[in-house]
Amino acid sequence: MRGTRPGSRTGRIDKRQAILDAAFTIFSRDGYHLAGVDAIATEAGVAKHTIYNHFGDKESLFREVIAALSDQALARNLAAVELLDGSGDLAAMLTETGLRLAECYCDERSEALRRLLRSASRPELLDIVRERAADRVNDALAARLAKLALAGRLVLDGDPAIAAEQFGALLTGALENRARLGTRKIPQAEQREVTVNAVETFLRAFGNHQ
Amino acid sequence: MRGTRPGSRTGRIDKRQAILDAAFTIFSRDGYHLAGVDAIATEAGVAKHTIYNHFGDKESLFREVIAALSDQALARNLAAVELLDGSGDLAAMLTETGLRLAECYCDERSEALRRLLRSASRPELLDIVRERAADRVNDALAARLAKLALAGRLVLDGDPAIAAEQFGALLTGALENRARLGTRKIPQAEQREVTVNAVETFLRAFGNHQ
Amino acid sequence: MRGTRPGSRTGRIDKRQAILDAAFTIFSRDGYHLAGVDAIATEAGVAKHTIYNHFGDKESLFREVIAALSDQALARNLAAVELLDGSGDLAAMLTETGLRLAECYCDERSEALRRLLRSASRPELLDIVRERAADRVNDALAARLAKLALAGRLVLDGDPAIAAEQFGALLTGALENRARLGTRKIPQAEQREVTVNAVETFLRAFGNHQ
Amino acid sequence: MRGTRPGSRTGRIDKRQAILDAAFTIFSRDGYHLAGVDAIATEAGVAKHTIYNHFGDKESLFREVIAALSDQALARNLAAVELLDGSGDLAAMLTETGLRLAECYCDERSEALRRLLRSASRPELLDIVRERAADRVNDALAARLAKLALAGRLVLDGDPAIAAEQFGALLTGALENRARLGTRKIPQAEQREVTVNAVETFLRAFGNHQ
DNA sequence: GATGAATGAGTATTCATTCAT
DNA sequence: GATGAATGAATACTCATTCAT
Structure with a gap:
């Protein structure tokens, strides 16, 4: 069973990196204040709350x-x-x-x-x-x-x-x-x-x- | 509201200048995005809408x-x-x-x-x-x-x-x-x-x- | 002196009629709620408060x-x-x-x-x-x-x-x-x-x- | 999305329907322009933003x-x-x-x-x-x-x-x-x-x- | 760990109306 | 009577964050 499910360990790492990449993209484009967590989540293709799971807050x-x-x-x-x-x-x-x-x-x-x-x-x-x-x-x-x-x-x-x-x-x-x-x-x-x-x-x- | 007579002609000028001063203060302190029109109005001692009368928008x-x-x-x-x-x-x-x-x-x-x-x-x-x-x-x-x-x-x-x-x-x-x-x-x-x-x-x- | 001042009796009547015409125009275009007294005043070429002088309220x-x-x-x-x-x-x-x-x-x-x-x-x-x-x-x-x-x-x-x-x-x-x-x-x-x-x-x- | 389980899933449907019902009530009573999103939210018993989550805008x-x-x-x-x-x-x-x-x-x-x-x-x-x-x-x-x-x-x-x-x-x-x-x-x-x-x-x- | 739903505080802006000249 | 300035209340909407699953 291990390794077969989507979203296993590498999935986690990928998501984390995807969030960081998306955050860079959105923050760069809009600046800190105008950048929305929503936009970052969308760009990263994850649920908004996943960002909070990984990073705590904006x-x-x-x-x-x-x-x-x-x-x-x-x-x-x-x-x-x-x-x-x-x-x-x-x-x-x-x-x-x-x-x-x-x-x-x-x-x-x-x-x-x-x-x-x-x-x-x-x-x-x-x-x-x-x-x-x-x-x-x-x-x-x-x-x-x-x-x-x-x-x-x-x-x-x-x-x-x-x-x-x-x-x-x-x-x-x-x-x-x-x-x-x-x-x-x-x-x-x-x-x-x-x-x-x-x-x-x-x-x-x-x-x-x- | 400083000025000698309430609501006299100089009052208008004073208000405009008071808004500009307050805007400088608040914008400098908080940056453009975090600065609130409310805060500027309070700092200037005028109604929020007076700012819009004078300047149109933020x-x-x-x-x-x-x-x-x-x-x-x-x-x-x-x-x-x-x-x-x-x-x-x-x-x-x-x-x-x-x-x-x-x-x-x-x-x-x-x-x-x-x-x-x-x-x-x-x-x-x-x-x-x-x-x-x-x-x-x-x-x-x-x-x-x-x-x-x-x-x-x-x-x-x-x-x-x-x-x-x-x-x-x-x-x-x-x-x-x-x-x-x-x-x-x-x-x-x-x-x-x-x-x-x-x-x-x-x-x-x-x-x-x- | 009478009759020489601009804005004499005919001026008043004209203004009143101008307000009514403008009100029809703006009300028709935007509906009652969306029509603004400001817009009517502008359309009529009078000060907003003149409307209140003539008609009391919206x-x-x-x-x-x-x-x-x-x-x-x-x-x-x-x-x-x-x-x-x-x-x-x-x-x-x-x-x-x-x-x-x-x-x-x-x-x-x-x-x-x-x-x-x-x-x-x-x-x-x-x-x-x-x-x-x-x-x-x-x-x-x-x-x-x-x-x-x-x-x-x-x-x-x-x-x-x-x-x-x-x-x-x-x-x-x-x-x-x-x-x-x-x-x-x-x-x-x-x-x-x-x-x-x-x-x-x-x-x-x-x-x-x- | 709708499910049979009490609590969570049905809760979503209920809220959505509650919003629709409340919207009908308030819109009917006040008309589109005078109806406030606040009033609809109160009537529906949800937070105002929940309405925006479900429907995007007024x-x-x-x-x-x-x-x-x-x-x-x-x-x-x-x-x-x-x-x-x-x-x-x-x-x-x-x-x-x-x-x-x-x-x-x-x-x-x-x-x-x-x-x-x-x-x-x-x-x-x-x-x-x-x-x-x-x-x-x-x-x-x-x-x-x-x-x-x-x-x-x-x-x-x-x-x-x-x-x-x-x-x-x-x-x-x-x-x-x-x-x-x-x-x-x-x-x-x-x-x-x-x-x-x-x-x-x-x-x-x-x-x-x- | 990941998610969708829900939240409440906060935003800029618009409005009809009144005050003082 | 006519005006420009000023007002306070109300509005739609956005945000980062949390809850329950």
């Missing part, structure tokens, strides 16, 4: 969606930063990393994450993200830049964390500004333009011009 | 609040940028402007404006702000930087608009990051720190070091 | 509209009945009167009157109409038929009021049925068809076939 | 009430018409059918149906009724009269549908007139009087007097 479900998005975003960002260890051409390396970071920033899942965090306006949720993602990316980037400074390829003078912050700011500040609070999709060519500008300015400021 | 009221905040923000930002025309010490001047811009950015009304725009997630509202504020600040800043480049005090090489964008990004990108999506208030000392860092890096990149 | 205004429509309808119906006094061809005379009555019944103002009475579902209003119109038409018709019976041109046997009622029923019952509760406009050809049928049947029953 | 609920009334009215009317197939006394048979039709017409549920249709003034609703009831009664009556004509008991000469229409008109036209747009309840004696008059006139016109 906010907890939202938290899980956020957490999953954060983990994904962290992984993508860290992978981008880790490109900065080679010994090849510095500008090329920075550009490559910058392009990846820009791509991460513009990725629809990252955009969704930012939009969702704002739509909920619940500060507590930010802790989830901060611990999981934001800070660790900055730290990793600072570490890489410090290594490059030790190797004499950058002239940082000050805290590498500041240089890291500014490299990030040159990228995301400009992207954010051009994204019009997330309402405009930035084409890849423009991502590249912003990145090239950022790297150029960053190297004018911190490159070793000796 | 969204129009919201739009007027946004528009007012935009106008104020534009004025503050332009004033900051206009400090950049003197012939005094360049670093001091940039720092002064940067401090003012940072202050603008961290001003609770600007924060409220950004929070509100995001809470409504209605892209059309952004047009109001873009036309009224965002673009014009960047243009003004670019113009000032171009003048400084002509005077030989900056070495831009490229489009002054990009330098302006990057000066803004160094400021607001870092501030935004530290503000944790608006959930953390940045103390003035930290605003200064960010500004000093931004100016230092900006001048390392674009200053005339000949 | 229901009184409605009553006046009904009364006016009733008077007009009575006049039209009586004129039709009065055609029945000649000594010409009986069938032609009945048909002529029937056509006029059918036309009255299908007239948009009569339809509006019926629709309005029903939309308000306030029985008291019917008294206005009954006294002013409905009963008197039937009485007049009965009197004419009685005269025709006395002249040997009809064979009534019973109460002429019953014959009158049935002549009316053959007309309006069929028209009402075909009008689909007022949602279908009956074309003139069909009015004629109904009338011809009614007269034919009426004469088969009450004509003098000796 | 208009859909109204439509279901109309449909149910239409079905009932059709059944009653058809049963009356079907009495017309015997071979007994023609006048007696017509009178019996007429009485039943008059009774149907004056039945409070039929009156409610007409009142409701008018109170909503939504033409689309009429289609429900027309398809379900009105036309089919006329058709059935016409068929019976045609049969009687074939049997030589009536002399129709023309379209039996017209005779059917006129028989109906003689009944309902007179009843409608006397009902004062539904505000007056017609006593049974008066229903009989109208019917007898109608049958007499109908036979004077269409009976076989050879």
Whole structure:
């Protein structure tokens, strides 16, 4: 008898995942407040109450969606930063990393994450993200830049964390500004333009011009 | 109901303004969706329907609040940028402007404006702000930087608009990051720190070091 | 000074009539409950409160509209009945009167009157109409038929009021049925068809076939 | 969905039916526009939202009430018409059918149906009724009269549908007139009087007097 | 664990009407 | 007499959540 019934263990897992997927879809589309549990249940193809069985309430479900998005975003960002260890051409390396970071920033899942965090306006949720993602990316980037400074390829003078912050700011500040609070999709060519500008300015400021 | 005579002509104006003030208060506190027209009416000390008499519906009221905040923000930002025309010490001047811009950015009304725009997630509202504020600040800043480049005090090489964008990004990108999506208030000392860092890096990149 | 001010006596009368006209328009279009005093005021080009100055409240205004429509309808119906006094061809005379009555019944103002009475579902209003119109038409018709019976041109046997009622029923019952509760406009050809049928049947029953 | 077990399953049906019953009561009493969903919920002894769970919105609920009334009215009317197939006394048979039709017409549920249709003034609703009831009664009556004509008991000469229409008109036209747009309840004696008059006139016109 | 039915608090909006000028 | 502003009550409808099976 075991395993034969529909809705057995894998069924449960599938339903749980289906709910999470549906929740991401609906939350992203409508924002936290306008998203209805009904709509999520319909999208997931489950009964409304099944959501409550799995997640307790709307906010907890939202938290899980956020957490999953954060983990994904962290992984993508860290992978981008880790490109900065080679010994090849510095500008090329920075550009490559910058392009990846820009791509991460513009990725629809990252955009969704930012939009969702704002739509909920619940500060507590930010802790989830901060611990999981934001800070660790900055730290990793600072570490890489410090290594490059030790190797004499950058002239940082000050805290590498500041240089890291500014490299990030040159990228995301400009992207954010051009994204019009997330309402405009930035084409890849423009991502590249912003990145090239950022790297150029960053190297004018911190490159070793000796 | 403040005013001297009950129901006099000034009473009308006062009511309208009282509604706008109350709307700002409640919208800022609760976000667009959670803010109730009831709460705004109570806060303003008027009947709920008076709000509808004046503004038609919730969204129009919201739009007027946004528009007012935009106008104020534009004025503050332009004033900051206009400090950049003197012939005094360049670093001091940039720092002064940067401090003012940072202050603008961290001003609770600007924060409220950004929070509100995001809470409504209605892209059309952004047009109001873009036309009224965002673009014009960047243009003004670019113009000032171009003048400084002509005077030989900056070495831009490229489009002054990009330098302006990057000066803004160094400021607001870092501030935004530290503000944790608006959930953390940045103390003035930290605003200064960010500004000093931004100016230092900006001048390392674009200053005339000949 | 007298007569020079805008809004003098004729102005008042005009406004009153404008309100009545607008009320007819809006009430007819939307029914009693859905019609808004606001809409009437706008249509009439007066301030809402002016309506209250003239008519007291919504229901009184409605009553006046009904009364006016009733008077007009009575006049039209009586004129039709009065055609029945000649000594010409009986069938032609009945048909002529029937056509006029059918036309009255299908007239948009009569339809509006019926629709309005029903939309308000306030029985008291019917008294206005009954006294002013409905009963008197039937009485007049009965009197004419009685005269025709006395002249040997009809064979009534019973109460002429019953014959009158049935002549009316053959007309309006069929028209009402075909009008689909007022949602279908009956074309003139069909009015004629109904009338011809009614007269034919009426004469088969009450004509003098000796 | 309906089941035999007490408690749960039947509870659902009961609630649904209770809502329909309450809706009929309240709609009949107040008309479509003045009837409140709140009042219906209270009358039915359910939560207001349960109504929305079952019927979606006020208009859909109204439509279901109309449909149910239409079905009932059709059944009653058809049963009356079907009495017309015997071979007994023609006048007696017509009178019996007429009485039943008059009774149907004056039945409070039929009156409610007409009142409701008018109170909503939504033409689309009429289609429900027309398809379900009105036309089919006329058709059935016409068929019976045609049969009687074939049997030589009536002399129709023309379209039996017209005779059917006129028989109906003689009944309902007179009843409608006397009902004062539904505000007056017609006593049974008066229903009989109208019917007898109608049958007499109908036979004077269409009976076989050879 | 999964479901369908049911709930009560809460929403924006509309209405006829009155007040003060 | 005419007006614009203001009112409070009422409305249809939505929501996240719980109950009973």
